Amino acid sequence: MLLDFNQTKKILSKYKIPFCRSEVFKSKKEALKFAKIINFPVVLKIMASQVLHRTEIGGVKIGIKNKEEFKRAFDEILFSTKKKKINFEGVLVQKEMKGTEIAIGMKRDEIFGPVIMFGGGGIFIELLKDVSFGICPLKTPEIKEMIKETKIYGLLKGFRGFPKVNIEKIIKIAQNLSKLSLKDKKIKEIDLNPIICNEKEILVVDAKIII
């Protein structure tokens, strides 16, 4: 079973995994208030458990720079849910992040137990299979080694316009995930994808937790 947004946020915060500031709203007014607090540009995402790929139904709006754009985008999402007869659960308002996308995940292998996966986000993981695995519990040098094995590491060190990021922070996320895997045995699988990394911060933008 997939955990909902608030349960997911709670688990991540319990293990000190930094999540990009985001909230779910049903009211446009409340949503706009929050957008102003976290500052534009923001991203809107439809919350609907029956939808697998949000982009395919026009449920993701990016690069929203001001109040007007915000209102239009919110209305468009509402309209498409009505048209497609989707049960409306709310709209997620999230700060728009720029940087290199990576992914970290945890799954339980039936033979070796919990395993952590590290890889490049987006096409790196899907097309280039740029991933490495480590068996829990993982120590810092082991995670470092896992990161170095991937191609995305070249970008994370800073490469032609790609920001140089703090690898230690990435290691911390993987380590906390390793701790989680040994403590919270009811959690079967976790997908932190993407995690966006830039010079300033490294934040989880989307997370799936399966229990």
Next chain:
Amino acid sequence: MSLDKIFSPKSIAVIGATPRKDSLGRGLFKNVLEYQIFKKEAKIYPINPNRKKVLGKKTFSSVLNIKEDIDLAIIAVPAQIVPKVVKECCQKKVGGMIVVSAGFAEAGGKGKILQDKILSIVQKNKIPIIGPNALGIIRPPLNLNVSFSPATPKKGKIAIISQSGAIINSIIDKSLLEDYGFSTIISSGNEADLKISDFLEWLKQDKETKVITLYIEGITDGKKFLKAAKEISKTKPIIAIKVGKSEIGKKSISSHTGALAGSYEIYKAAFKKTGIFEVETIDELLDSAKVLVLQPKCKNGIGIITNGGGYGILMADYCENLGIKLAKLKRKTIEKIDKSAVMHPAWSRSNPVDILGDASPQRYRVAIEALLEQENIYGLLIIETLQIMTKPIENAKMIIEAHKKYPKKPIICCFLGGKLTASGIKLLERNKIPNFLEPKRGALAMKALIL
């Protein structure tokens, strides 16, 4: 549970021993009998209710009819009868059992039920069992061959634990033509009870074993395997080949030993975590095992010496692909070679060190000694191509001498050639310096030595 009675038995019962020509039961009994030639006090009992004698030995109709204790019982009877025989062995309180019979989990359905049946019998009685569907075990240093292998290999320092029996047989036959041997060979079969992890723990204290090689189709006790491998690889290098990486390969595994092949990526992670050196071919498995027996391990930073520029570059390429670092030559090292008076003025002055086609044994000596003296060169790959002035035997002597001076720095040779090079290679190998006829194999062997 101690496995000593299985691996150092004082008495062995061979259940299913038969005089029938070309039969498994005859081959097996013949192998076991050899033990008595060297160990007179060892007791060997053929068990066969339908025969009076097997190869001159009086048979018993059941282990229960033997008065003396039985340390090891090896069972080679049709699968359906195995549970009954296992029960009798438990009643007899044997020290351990090996079941070579096939037709268990690897055959699916009814076979799996039969396997579970024997497992529950031995577990109740707390008696360890190897197999079923195993070739058996061989310990050349004790002249103990409790298997139906076609030959007994020479004794040596390499241990094999294999989930395939056929691979063991081919390796044994191959090794007989070459200059290496084995400490212990274990065919683990379907691993109903004893698994690779149990054998690793036993090999940890086996004084004859220096290096452990694994042929893995699937691990079922992941956590125990990780713990055992991590612990043992600290003192005895472990090399593994994992099969069933492809989809087709996986399918033949499930119909082979009945083990579940986990995702290969996870196995790779497990090998990395436990310090297991992973190889891709059986030749690589043996190459790296041999080299680990003969030469010390070293830090990453090596030197290449060659009398053929092309092969030097080729070797450097292989090293880079494998993550082997080539150390930069220090000025002192270059000066030493320059001042030697025997070196050709056009030598490369960089690593790989090309001492040119007309290199004399003296040039080899100067280059080898200068490089070994440089602190951050931890090992050498030495290439010799055969030119009209090349002297393989003299070169080998230089290398052997230098290695005696620096015994902590491993040397791997690639004397590349055939008939005219053979005598030099023989001399090297007699002095425990491994030689490979292909630079890629030499590079991989060096990789196995790097800490």
